[in-house]
Amino acid sequence: MFYREAGDFKTSYAEDAQTFPIKFDRYRYYFVMAVGLAILPFAVNDYWANAVFVPFLIWSIAAIGLNILVGYCGQVSLGTGGFMAVGAYAAYKLMTSFPDLNIVFVVILAGFVTAAVGVLFGLPSLRIKGFYLAVATLAAQFFLVWLFNRVPWFYNYSASGQISAPERTVFGFPVTGAATAPWAQYAICLGFVVVLAWVARNLTRGTLGRTWMAIRDMDIAAEIIGVNPLKAKLSAFAVSSFFIGVAGALFFAVYLGAVEVGEAFGIQKSFLALFMIIIGGLGSIFGAFAGAAFMVLFPVLLKNVLVGGLGWPTDLAAHLELMIVGGLIIFVLIAEPHGIAALWRTIKEKLRLWPFPH
Amino acid sequence: MKLTRLAAAAVAASLAAGPALADLVFPSLSYRTGAYAAGGIPFADGYADYFTLLNERDGGIGGVKAKVIECETAYNTEKGVECYEATKGEGALVYQPLSTGITYQLIPKVTEDDIPMHTMGYGRTSAANGKVFSHVFNYPGTYWDGASIIVKHLLEINGGDLSGKKLALVYHNSAYGKEPIRTLEELSKKHGYELTLLAVDHPGQEQKSQWLQIRRERPDYVLMWGWGVMNQVAVQEAANIRFPMENFIGVWWSGSENDVLPAGDAANGYKALAMHGTGMDYPIYEDLKAHVYDKGRAAGAGDQIGTVLYSRGMYAAMLAAEAARTAQDLHGTADITAAMMRDGMEALEITEERMTELGLPGFGPSFKVTCENHGGPGVGMIQQWDASAKEWNLITGFIESDDSVIEPLVQEDSMAYAKENNIELRCE
Numbered sequence: 166m167f168y169r170e171a172g173d174f175k176t177s178y179a180e181d182a183q184t185f186p187i188k189f190d191r192y193r194y195y196f197v198m199a200v201g202l203a204i205l206p207f208a209v210n211d212y213w214a215n216a217v218f219v220p221f222l223i224w225s226i227a228a229i230g231l232n233i234l235v236g237y238c239g240q241v242s243l244g245t246g247g248f249m250a251v252g253a254y255a256a257y258k259l260m261t262s263f264p265d266l267n268i269v270f271v272v273i274l275a276g277f278v279t280a281a282v283g284v285l286f287g288l289p290s291l292r293i294k295g296f297y298l299a300v301a302t303l304a305a306q307f308f309l310v311w312l313f314n315r316v317p318w319f320y321n322y323s324a325s326g327q328i329s330a331p332e333r334t335v336f337g338f339p340v341t342g343a344a345t346a347p348w349a350q351y352a353i354c355l356g357f358v359v360v361l362a363w364v365a366r367n368l369t370r371g372t373l374g375r376t377w378m379a380i381r382d383m384d385i386a387a388e389i390i391g392v393n394p395l396k397a398k399l400s401a402f403a404v405s406s407f408f409i410g411v412a413g414a415l416f417f418a419v420y421l422g423a424v425e426v427g428e429a430f431g432i433q434k435s436f437l438a439l440f441m442i443i444i445g446g447l448g449s450i451f452g453a454f455a456g457a458a459f460m461v462l463f464p465v466l467l468k469n470v471l472v473g474g475l476g477w478p479t480d481l482a483a484h485l486e487l488m489i490v491g492g493l494i495i496f497v498l499i500a501e502p503h504g505i506a507a508l509w510r511t512i513k514e515k516l517r518l519w520p521f522p523h
Numbered sequence: 524m525k526l527t528r529l530a531a532a533a534v535a536a537s538l539a540a541g542p543a544l545a546d547l548v549f550p551s552l553s554y555r556t557g558a559y560a561a562g563g564i565p566f567a568d569g570y571a572d573y574f575t576l577l578n579e580r581d582g583g584i585g586g587v588k589a590k591v592i593e594c595e596t597a598y599n600t601e602k603g604v605e606c607y608e609a610t611k612g613e614g615a616l617v618y619q620p621l622s623t624g625i626t627y628q629l630i631p632k633v634t635e636d637d638i639p640m641h642t643m644g645y646g647r648t649s650a651a652n653g654k655v656f657s658h659v660f661n662y663p664g665t666y667w668d669g670a671s672i673i674v675k676h677l678l679e680i681n682g683g684d685l686s687g688k689k690l691a692l693v694y695h696n697s698a699y700g701k702e703p704i705r706t707l708e709e710l711s712k713k714h715g716y717e718l719t720l721l722a723v724d725h726p727g728q729e730q731k732s733q734w735l736q737i738r739r740e741r742p743d744y745v746l747m748w749g750w751g752v753m754n755q756v757a758v759q760e761a762a763n764i765r766f767p768m769e770n771f772i773g774v775w776w777s778g779s780e781n782d783v784l785p786a787g788d789a790a791n792g793y794k795a796l797a798m799h800g801t802g803m804d805y806p807i808y809e810d811l812k813a814h815v816y817d818k819g820r821a822a823g824a825g826d827q828i829g830t831v832l833y834s835r836g837m838y839a840a841m842l843a844a845e846a847a848r849t850a851q852d853l854h855g856t857a858d859i860t861a862a863m864m865r866d867g868m869e870a871l872e873i874t875e876e877r878m879t880e881l882g883l884p885g886f887g888p889s890f891k892v893t894c895e896n897h898g899g900p901g902v903g904m905i906q907q908w909d910a911s912a913k914e915w916n917l918i919t920g921f922i923e924s925d926d927s928v929i930e931p932l933v934q935e936d937s938m939a940y941a942k943e944n945n946i947e948l949r950c951e
Contacts, residue, residue: 211611211612212608212609212612215608216605216608216609220601314696324705324936325623325627325647325699325701325702326697326698326701329631331943331944332944342631342944343634343635344635421600421604422628422631422632423627423628423630423631424600425600425624425627425697425698427696428600428624428725429600429601431725465605468595472594472595478555478593479555479593479594479595480556480560480595480823482595483595483597484556
């Protein structure tokens with residue numbers, strides 16, 4: 166019905182290479198962009214921004230970043246939490262050292278700092294792979310959290326070890342600090358998401374993305390056909406860490422406002438990001454969004470239904486929430502091991518043939 | 524994207540069905556799950572039961588019913604933010620997050636939203652300076668008071684001289700645990716003791732190396748800033764290395780039944796700070812029994828009644844209710860707003876007579892909050908665990924903290940905050 170092959174003929178390379186080859190998908194994408202850009206900024210209130218959209222958007226950036234490394238380049242990483250912490254602390258140090266620097270540049274610079282750190286911790290990937298690399302990145306996670314706890318310079322010698330974001334503005338509107346309007350918070354995150362998702366999509370289908378995928382599929386064969394593993398692996402670490410660093414900076418500055426490294430960027434955040442891309446779909450930009458939505462929004466939705474809607478005790482609801490989300494993760498992985506993105510792909514293929522499956 | 528929209532629609536549907544207003548709303552950002560539930564459950568129960576009592580016995584506060592909205596945070600800052608945003612629209616009068624991490628997050632937000640926050644004996648110590656922190660209150664005592672009170676107690680035991688003694692601080696490696704370090708360092712300069720710092724990471728189940736170090740260095744006293752499961756593990760570890768329990772002193776968050784019971788007889792003699800009385804020997808329990816427990820209205824499982832942290836939750840609720848009453852008198856209306864509640868908290872006066880009237884004679888210190896001082900008198904007692912009778916015994920009266928050390932620290936820290944955030948000083 167919606168998906169028709171007829172009329173979707175491709176007559177040029179540009180049409181053949183487009184991201185959304187099906188007309189319905191293309192319109193859906195325009196629709197989502199229009200709602201996100203033109204309607205939501207005027208509709209969000211504090212609750213929607215702080216509990217729903219801002220965490221979802223920020224986690225989407227982190228999931229895209231991790232997906233580049235794990236999904237496209239095949240390098241397993243458990244250091245996401247630590248790299249997000251690098252982004253957050255870099256943003257904090259930049260914000261406090263250069264009060265006049267615009268927050269947008271602060272976030273981007275924090276991304277570059279994280280990229281540098283990511284390359285450093287990506288060096289072992291040239292010698293080890295798979296589970297062994299996962300352990301090496303796990304070391305990065307623990308080392309970075311320990312470092313930010315241990316060295317007072319990173320938190321400007323504050324008594325409690327907390328870092329808190331001072332107020333910064335974009336075009337005169339505050340986007341960090343307590344006076345931030347929910348729409349401003351939402352808009353800056355959306356801006357970063359749109360630009361970074363676009364960058365990621367175009368990187369992954371260009372030369373760089375193809376070398377990553379070649380390394381992922383078989384590194385020895387890739388080396389034989391002329392892919393430089395050093396360049397491919399380290400660039401994947403750099404780009405991935407840049408995304409994660411931006412996510413960490415926004416997570417600290419725009420979303421939470423004050424963080425404590427052990428709690429905000431602990432090992433559970435690394436697992437959360439990894440679950441997102443596994444459930445969403447490895448090697449897919451849409452999968453990163455789907456996974457972030459599943460892991461961030463679903464618990465909030467469940468809580469609202471169980472406590473707000475049904476009026477159950479909060480502790481019962483919290484325990485049930487863990488069980489339901491856990492059960493669904495197992496169910497999704499059994500029913501569709503390649504994640505929600507693959508499920509979506511299957512549905513699309515079925516719909517293209519519908520109503521004549523043969 | 525599709526999921527997002529589905530989720531959004533469902534959340535909207537469930538939000539639209541929110542309850543009607545017109546009650547005095549006291550949100551309870553509780554945690555009944557996770558590694559800190561052992562502390563969160565009794566506090567939340569005590570908090571809810573006291574308001575149930577007021578509703579059942581007196582028909583609310585000044586004729587308006589109190590309503591407690593619980594929201595589960597699991598001691599997690601992100602969930603705490605979500606809970607804050609979810610409940611503030613319902614007319615929340617005062618927030619009590621029972622988490623130092625969430626407190627730091629909420630300080631700028633509550634100030635912006637004009638809702639007061641009460642962090643009783645936790646949170647940001649320098650918020651005691653009301654000139655800078657207009658909406659944050661931490662009466663009747665702060666972490667720095669607690670640290671100073673412990674040191675004073677040790678001075679008393681040692682005939683006024685601590686020079687050459689070795690103290691170790693076992694602390695939760697978070698904003699909460701790090702709070703007392705500055706004060707203890709300043710006090711070590713004054714009294715000449717040596718301080719060793721031992722951090723324990725969240726959630727605190729793994730403390731072998733810290734206690735090995737204690738066994739090796741043999742400090743004269745061990746202080747603890749722990750919470751949740753960390754407390755029980757620390758007491759057990761101390762017992763394992765046969766550290767003399769009477770030389771092991773916890774802050775008021777490390778001194779509940781849940782912390783010492785798992786270690787059994789080995790925990791006998793463990794000391795902790797107490798900011799209020801405990802146990803069931805107060806007349807209020809007769810009313811609670813008649814109006815709440817016997818009617819089956821007790822919050823939670825009802826098995827925490829009379830414990831230290833239950834008492835603390837009740838104390839927090841009592842102070843909130845008294846502040847609401849003060850606000851009602853002050854503004855001449857029973858239906859107060861959060862801004863009026865703030866004024867009430869700033870004008871709060873707790874006297875011995877009032878506590879007796881409420882059925883809690885001698886439960887806490889009598890004090891008066893002022894515009895400048897949001898921290899209260901800064902007094903505390905020391906309690907000691909009797910493992911055979913399974914009860915805490917108060918071994919001192921109220922000890923006053925060392926203001927000469929704490930006051931300058933509060934000034935310094937709060938002024939730094941004011942400068943960072945361009946806050947104009949009040950009360951002048």
